[in-house]
Amino acid sequence: MKHRQAQRQIRVIVALLLTLGIGTVWYKYTVLGFPLLASETQDVWRLEARLSFTALGGPVTARLNMPDPIDTLRPVFSTSLATAYDFRIERSAEREEAVWTRPDAPPGPEEVTLYTELFFADLPGYSYLPPSGVPSESGTVDQAILNTVSDYVSQRELDGAALVSFVLRELNNPVSELWLLLQRDSANASERLQLAIDILAGQAIAAMSVAGVELKDRQRNRPPKRILMVYLDEVWQGFDPGAALALDNNRFLPMQQGGESIFEVSGGEDSNLQISVVRTQRASFLNAVENARQGSSWLIDFSIYSLPVDQQSTFKLLLLIPLGALVVVILRNIVGIRTSGTFMPILIALTFLQTSLFAGLVLFLAVVSLGLLMRSYLSQLNLLLVPRIASVLVFVIIIYAAIGIASHKLGLRWGMAVTFFPMIILAWTIERMSILWDEEGAREVLVQGSGSLLTACIAYLLMANKMVADTVFLYPEALLIVLAVIIGIGSYSGYRLSDLRRFAPMERY
Amino acid sequence: MFGLASPRRLREMGIVGMNKRNAIYIAQNNPRKLYPLVDDKLKTKLAAREHGIAVPRLLGVCRIQHHVRELAAFLGALPGFCIKPAQGSGGKGILVITGRDGEHFLKPSGALVRQEEVDRHVSNTMSGLHSLGGRSDVAIIEELIEFSEDFNGYSAEGVPDVRVIVFQGYPVMAMVRLSTHASDGKANLHQGAVGVGIDIATGRALNAVQHDRPISHHPDTGRDLSQLVIPRWQEVLAIAARSYEVTGLGYLGADVVLDRNRGPLLLELNARPGLAIQIANGEGLEPRLHFAWLQHQANARSVQDRVDIAMDQMMKQNF
Numbered sequence: 001m002k003h004r005q006a007q008r009q010i011r012v013i014v015a016l017l018l019t020l021g022i023g024t025v026w027y028k029y030t031v032l033g034f035p036l037l038a039s040e041t042q043d044v045w046r047l048e049a050r051l052s053f054t055a056l057g058g059p060v061t062a063r064l065n066m067p068d069p070i071d072t073l074r075p076v077f078s079t080s081l082a083t084a085y086d087f088r089i090e091r092s093a094e095r096e097e098a099v100w101t102r103p104d105a106p107p108g109p110e111e112v113t114l115y116t117e118l119f120f121a122d123l124p125g126y127s128y129l130p131p132s133g134v135p136s137e138s139g140t141v142d143q144a145i146l147n148t149v150s151d152y153v154s155q156r157e158l159d160g161a162a163l164v165s166f167v168l169r170e171l172n173n174p175v176s177e178l179w180l181l182l183q184r185d186s187a188n189a190s191e192r193l194q195l196a197i198d199i200l201a202g203q204a205i206a207a208m209s210v211a212g213v214e215l216k217d218r219q220r221n222r223p224p225k226r227i228l229m230v231y232l233d234e235v236w237q238g239f240d241p242g243a244a245l246a247l248d249n250n251r252f253l254p255m256q257q258g259g260e261s262i263f264e265v266s267g268g269e270d271s272n273l274q275i276s277v278v279r280t281q282r283a284s285f286l287n288a289v290e291n292a293r294q295g296s297s298w299l300i301d302f303s304i305y306s307l308p309v310d311q312q313s314t315f316k317l318l319l320l321i322p323l324g325a326l327v328v329v330i331l332r333n334i335v336g337i338r339t340s341g342t343f344m345p346i347l348i349a350l351t352f353l354q355t356s357l358f359a360g361l362v363l364f365l366a367v368v369s370l371g372l373l374m375r376s377y378l379s380q381l382n383l384l385l386v387p388r389i390a391s392v393l394v395f396v397i398i399i400y401a402a403i404g405i406a407s408h409k410l411g412l413r414w415g416m417a418v419t420f421f422p423m424i425i426l427a428w429t430i431e432r433m434s435i436l437w438d439e440e441g442a443r444e445v446l447v448q449g450s451g452s453l454l455t456a457c458i459a460y461l462l463m464a465n466k467m468v469a470d471t472v473f474l475y476p477e478a479l480l481i482v483l484a485v486i487i488g489i490g491s492y493s494g495y496r497l498s499d500l501r502r503f504a505p506m507e508r509y
Numbered sequence: 510m511f512g513l514a515s516p517r518r519l520r521e522m523g524i525v526g527m528n529k530r531n532a533i534y535i536a537q538n539n540p541r542k543l544y545p546l547v548d549d550k551l552k553t554k555l556a557a558r559e560h561g562i563a564v565p566r567l568l569g570v571c572r573i574q575h576h577v578r579e580l581a582a583f584l585g586a587l588p589g590f591c592i593k594p595a596q597g598s599g600g601k602g603i604l605v606i607t608g609r610d611g612e613h614f615l616k617p618s619g620a621l622v623r624q625e626e627v628d629r630h631v632s633n634t635m636s637g638l639h640s641l642g643g644r645s646d647v648a649i650i651e652e653l654i655e656f657s658e659d660f661n662g663y664s665a666e667g668v669p670d671v672r673v674i675v676f677q678g679y680p681v682m683a684m685v686r687l688s689t690h691a692s693d694g695k696a697n698l699h700q701g702a703v704g705v706g707i708d709i710a711t712g713r714a715l716n717a718v719q720h721d722r723p724i725s726h727h728p729d730t731g732r733d734l735s736q737l738v739i740p741r742w743q744e745v746l747a748i749a750a751r752s753y754e755v756t757g758l759g760y761l762g763a764d765v766v767l768d769r770n771r772g773p774l775l776l777e778l779n780a781r782p783g784l785a786i787q788i789a790n791g792e793g794l795e796p797r798l799h800f801a802w803l804q805h806q807a808n809a810r811s812v813q814d815r816v817d818i819a820m821d822q823m824m825k826q827n828f
Binding site: 003333336382384385438439440441444490491492493494495496497498499500501502503504505506507508 | 528533598629787
């Protein structure tokens, strides 16, 4: 039989679609770091870097180093909060800088602010990538002294992070033996940092001083923090020199290293940088999309996310329609519910999305029952088909207007939502139900009418679920899975639930 | 449980469900291009006549509005007649006139119908008022069927008809559809007509159902339905079997009526026959369809041979 061949083809198509759909979802989930559910959230850091200075009068140029590239760091966006200044971001091979310029700044205090949102992708193998190589020793300490210090440190037989912590702790302790060996009394913070770099170099460990922002929630107006970055086990690890402990790299945002300046103001003096940090939550998938776009994955480049935002939201609605179709297919071919018009319930469900369920149901019942009343009168006139439906359509519009005006007068705001109903579809529904009434009786109208509404309600509940909507938007490839299920059901020749009920009396035989 | 049959039990009985009927029996045996022939009663009638099948006599056809003016003169000579749309469905738009009362026509109920009303009915029929999708149509004027007295007391108002499911030319299952008061004289099961399963071998009644539930007596007349026997059964089956040659449809339902004078007549054919016939017979279609398929694969047979094989084999104890 040809049937066998068709069945085999269907199985192949379904398997292909499932593989493709599940495969792409899996790829996005594991490789691109998409969250499985759209409801997952992620920390996002909001930074406000405020650069204040006293303008001398005349042209002003202010430069601020942007966060250094880290392979897990994902800036969401950066914008300037400074009126009267031209703002641009300058990119070069080594650095990114925010630049404000103003040709005619009045003398006196001025302020420019960089507002940035960013997050850290939770990728394994994080590493801080300094643009330059390993810095050389500074030579501030005499080589002979350094050798004795080296011996002293080596005696401890420490390595890695423990060694770094030990050195920092010793430097922080004003009465430690180390100061004797260094033949100094003490030093300020930046000198101590330089000493640490020199001592670590003696242990063949590369280190450098880096300035940046510590990411803690609700930090107000702090100056940039300086830390020690140490190259351990082939990754750069930050150390808090004060606490002498390793830092969580995903909680420190490096902005300046080595000889770079963190900010620079020409045409002003007394410049000062203060940074505020706030932690917020954001749907993980937004981050993931951003993330993948920056990684320029072709899957993202040629997806819905490449569209402008307003057009994306149109597709967000369109992507839901296959789910509605799936509900209709399941209810009709597996359950065996009769509906009036195959896809009319989906259109009604889409309308419910705009009117809310309760208002939608009330309005639908009102329009359809008034329409049926009017249509039953038209039956007696024996009008021809097209003029008949056209009259129903006109009447539907009149009902819309009547409901709109009545609800406005009664102060029921949801009544106005009646206009969201597709009137041509409603006119056809009324026409079909009326014919059904004539041919099969009122019972069949009730059966099909309530079947349609039930289908519409289930489709609505599915499509109105924000998590479902976001997840489909996140994984449009899941539609291939939906298609596979629909095709699979299309070749299902088993019993419907309604068959089981209908043939229940057969069990007697 | 919960008023549901167990799917396993139904499968054992060989019950064909909606999905299987649509996806396998209809989709694979009835090419779409053959549908227009069965969806248009006039075409069916003419094709059946060409194949030597007896049909209710065609008195006339109104094809254009112009014909309506000649209607009064034409109908004046007839004692009784029936007007129906060629593409109507579910008995819609059928006007039955059984006699005359002076100027006026009489319906079976005794109601008077004026000439203008008949004219308008025909005119509306041609403009598609009673047809599927409102397509313009033709009105068929047919001889009245006088149903055989064998059905006395078995039908409330309308004409009972015999529905035979024919698969690849083999009659596989049959039932009589008896109109009831609830079905408004129509022979459609889902409108409340009674379905009585008929033994293919003998033409005798098996079980009866109304609204998909078993019954034993006619709800209006109270007659014992198990006593029903279809006269000239072999001829009924032959008409049904021959519709396969007429239409080419592998899976079809043939509706046959029994006229007192002319015997079995083919009323209409259906490319999507319903499944309630299984309840009326207390048996699933699948084993019989399978048997017919094997016969069809084995040999090309004449109508008479197919009817003989069916009468010999299509009985409950064989499956």
